[in-house]
Each structure stands twice: as C-alpha cells, then as structure tokens.
Amino acid sequence: MAKSDRRKQLAKESETSKRFRTGGKGRRRRVRRKDWADEAFRGEDELDYDPLERVMSRDEHDRRREVEKAVLQTDARQREQAVSVAKTSTGQQALVIAAGGLQARVLMDGKEFNCTVRGILTEIETGFINPVAVGDHVMVTEDGANGLVIEEVLPRQMILARPDPFLAPKQQVIAANVDLLLIVSAWWNPTIWLELIDRYLVVAQRTGIEPLICINKVDLMTEDDDYEATVQPYYDLGKRVLRTSATNGVGVEELREALRDRTTAVVGMSGTGKSSLLSAVQPELKLRTKEVSEVNGQGQHTTTQSTLLQLDVGGYVADTPGIKEFGLGGLTRIELQDYFPDILAFAPGCRFSNCSHITEPDCAVQAAEEAGLIPESRAHSYSLIWEELPK
Numbered sequence: 001m002a003k004s005d006r007r008k009q010l011a012k013e014s015e016t017s018k019r020f021r022t023g024g025k026g027r028r029r030r031v032r033r034k035d036w037a038d039e040a041f042r043g044e045d046e047l048d049y050d051p052l053e054r055v056m057s058r059d060e061h062d063r064r065r066e067v068e069k070a071v072l073q074t075d076a077r078q079r080e081q082a083v084s085v086a087k088t089s090t091g092q093q094a095l096v097i098a099a100g101g102l103q104a105r106v107l108m109d110g111k112e113f114n115c116t117v118r119g120i121l122t123e124i125e126t127g128f129i130n131p132v133a134v135g136d137h138v139m140v141t142e143d144g145a146n147g148l149v150i151e152e153v154l155p156r157q158m159i160l161a162r163p164d165p166f167l168a169p170k171q172q173v174i175a176a177n178v179d180l181l182l183i184v185s186a187w188w189n190p191t192i193w194l195e196l197i198d199r200y201l202v203v204a205q206r207t208g209i210e211p212l213i214c215i216n217k218v219d220l221m222t223e224d225d226d227y228e229a230t231v232q233p234y235y236d237l238g239k240r241v242l243r244t245s246a247t248n249g250v251g252v253e254e255l256r257e258a259l260r261d262r263t264t265a266v267v268g269m270s271g272t273g274k275s276s277l278l279s280a281v282q283p284e285l286k287l288r289t290k291e292v293s294e295v296n297g298q299g300q301h302t303t304t305q306s307t308l309l310q311l312d313v314g315g316y317v318a319d320t321p322g323i324k325e326f327g328l329g330g331l332t333r334i335e336l337q338d339y340f341p342d343i344l345a346f347a348p349g350c351r352f353s354n355c356s357h358i359t360e361p362d363c364a365v366q367a368a369e370e371a372g373l374i375p376e377s378r379a380h381s382y383s384l385i386w387e388e389l390p391k
C-alpha cells in the first residue's frame with residue numbers, strides 16, 4: 001500500500017484506537033477475532049516493525065531455542081569461572097562504559113581509560129560474540145607497554161542480549177547489569193502502542209529488570225483523552241507509570257529522580273521522544289537509538305557500539321542502538337500467561353488445565369474478559385503475542 005493511502009487508513013482507524021484507549025467503550029468486535037484492526041495501535045513508522053519471532057521460521061525457532069539453552073548453560077559456567085578467577089586475580093576493578101570489538105573504554109577511579117580486551121577472553125566459548133559489553137565490571141591490568149588490558153569480566157547480574165544482526169543465531173550482549181528498563185511510549189504522534197508496552201513488560205519480567213513505563217508527549221493530550229483508563233491496567237499490575245513531556249517539562253523531574261543511581265536501558269519505538277527526554281533530564285546527554293550498520297575496511301559488518309552515559313544525579317543510561325530488537329525468543333505459548341499475571345489469575349477456573357485462553361470452551365479467562373474483569377488491551381496483547389509464539 002502506498003504511504004499516503006496507509007496514512008489515510010490510519011487516520012480512519014484512529015477512531016477505533018481512541019475507543020480502545022478509553023477502555024473499549026463501544027466495542028463492536030470480539031477481541032480475538034482475526035480481523036481486529038490491530039495495526040491501528042501501531043505508529044506508521046512501526047508498521048515494518050518485525051519482532052524477531054514474527055519473521056522467524058519454525059526451524060529458526062528451534063535452532064534459537066537450542067542456542068539459548070546453550071547460552072544459559074555457558075553463562076552459568078562463565079559465572080563460576082569468573083568467580084574463581086576473581087579470587088586470584090590482580091589488577092583494578094573498572095566499569096565498561098563503551099565497548100566495540102576488542103576495544104573498550106572503562107571508568108576507573110572516576111577517570112576514563114581506553115583498554116584492549118585480553119585475547120584469551122574472546123577464545124572462551126561464551127556463546128556471545130562479544131566478550132565485553134557496556135555495564136560489565138572488569139579487572140584491568142597494565143599491559144607492560146603503557147596500555148591497559150581487560151583481563152576478566154566479573155560475574156554479571158543480568159544481560160540484555162539479542163541475536164547478532166549478521167551472525168545470528170550467535171548472540172550479542174548489548175548491555176550487562178542493567179537494573180531499570182525505561183519503556184517510552186508517546187501518547188500521540190505516534191499513537192500509544194499498548195502491545196509494545198506489554199511486550200517489554202514480558203522482557204522485563206524474563207530478564208528480571210524492573211520496568212518503568214513512561215508516557216511521553218502528554219502535552220498533546222486533549223480533554224477527550226482518558227489517560228487514567230488507559231494506564232489503569234499497569235497500576236493494577238503494580239507497575240510505575242510516569243507521564244512526561246520533553247516539550248513542556250512535565251514529569252521530567254520525576255524521571256530524573258527515577259533514574260538516580262540506576263543503570264537504565266531505554267526502549268520504545270522510534271519517534272516517541274527517548275532522546276528528547278534524556279536531553280531534558282540532562283542537556284548534554286545524547287542518545288543514539290538508531291542503529292547504524294556499515295561495512296568497514298576489511299569488508300566486515302560492524303554495528304554502532306553501545307555506551308553508558310553518566311548521569312549527574314548518579315547512575316547511568318545505556319545508549320544501546322538496536323535495543324528494540326529484543327524478541328521473546330525461547331518463550332512458548334503455554335508459558336506466555338506466566339508473564340500476564342492479570343490473565344493467569346483467572347486460569348485456575350478454566351476447564352482444561354492447559355487452556356490457552358484463546359479458543360477453548362469453558363475458559364474462565366475469556367469469561368472474565370467478557371465480564372470486563374481483564375483489561376481489553378491486555379487480553380488483546382496476550383492473543384497477538386500468543387499467535388506468534390511457537391507451541
């Protein structure tokens with residue numbers, strides 16, 4: 001469809017999305033019908049958005065699950081290894097604030113230094129193509145020629161990883177030791193996309209990172225918009241929600257406080273105001289959320305390196321191009337409800353113990369949804385994600 005036609009269609013559909021936001025008043029269709037115009041909830045820029053699972057063949061799913069299992073196992077081995085090495089190691093501890101290939105920049109005693117990465121680290125079969133990532137705590141020694149070298153990576157609390165764009169299914173660590181996932185959505189322009197928020201909540205729960213939902217561009221809100229009803233499902237889940245405007249400064253102080261002393265990864269679709277918000281929090285912070293891929297002199301593909309940006313209030317923001325590509329790799333349909341507590345709560349009442357809550361008869365979840373006990377947007381996200389997961 002031509003872009004202009006698509007735009008017209010989106011304008012037409014915005015009526016539907018408005019209804020959706022206000023808690024489904026005037027709902028005309030049953031949520032799980034295939035013809036539900038879910039694209040109405042996606043911004044135009046994001047129509048080409050391909051969450052990993054959606055573009056992957058079944059074979060690829062299987063292959064990735066195997067790799068992920070292997071990754072988990074190697075991760076545990078790596079941890080033991082790192083712990084045992086840490087006991088005997090010499091050198092000084094440092095924090096990696098930029099990493100690309102075998103080069104890294106570290107923060108040590110409040111000063112920045114460039115380092116190389118000890119070759120042996122790359123030889124360890126970690127399952128990851130990059131042995132050192134931003135957020136890593138490392139041990140650094142002098143290399144004898146006035147340079148510094150990273151000898152080892154200390155145990156990680158967690159990692160954000162994705163399949164490497166060029167070497168998939170090999171995994172690339174995007175950031176380590178992140179403890180806050182800032183999920184940015186615009187209220188309008190692009191229209192709030194609840195399914196993407198719900199996806200990131202699944203990612204947050206799976207990785208153990210605390211989520212913080214940030215609804216930006218609230219300056220564009222009109223009197224008819226029912227913000228409270230839209231975000232109520234997240235309050236009910238006990239999630240924190242901030243309303244912000246990078247344009248008029250609403251909520252920026254709260255955001256700054258929320259980021260204090262945390263290591264934050266910022267996610268959200270293009271154009272929602274991630275960079276603008278960070279600049280509002282701290283003027284010189286520059287976020288490069290767009291990934292730039294290029295072919296270097298040796299004909300190899302390289303991707304823009306990630307960096308950790310230091311906050312004046314304390315803490316860091318991980319500037320991680322390509323971060324939106326986190327998929328739900330390894331998740332199966334039956335497991336999905338574990339990440340939707342508001343749906344899982346009704347599951348014990350279903351006739352079948354392995355009920356998917358999609359098509360089965362005597363499904364307590366579907367009954368609860370019809371009775372208005374489960375937010376329509378959440379049920380909708382659940383069914384969309386369920387559709388694309390492997391059995």
Ligand SMILES: Nc1nc2c(ncn2[C@@H]2O[C@H](COP(=O)(O)OP(=O)(O)OP(=O)(O)O)[C@@H](O)[C@H]2O)c(=O)[nH]1
Nearest residue numbers: 216217245246247270271272273274275276289290
């Ligand atoms: N009205 C309004 N516009 C905003 C606000 N925040 C950002 N914008 C505008 O939205 C557009 C996109 O903002 P960015 O900060 O570049 O968005 P981003 O999420 O970093 O986008 P990507 O780099 O593509 O991921 C810019 O034109 C901003 O000026 C806001 O709170 N209100």
Ligand SMILES: [Zn+2]
Nearest residue numbers: 350355357363
């Ligand atoms: Zn059910």
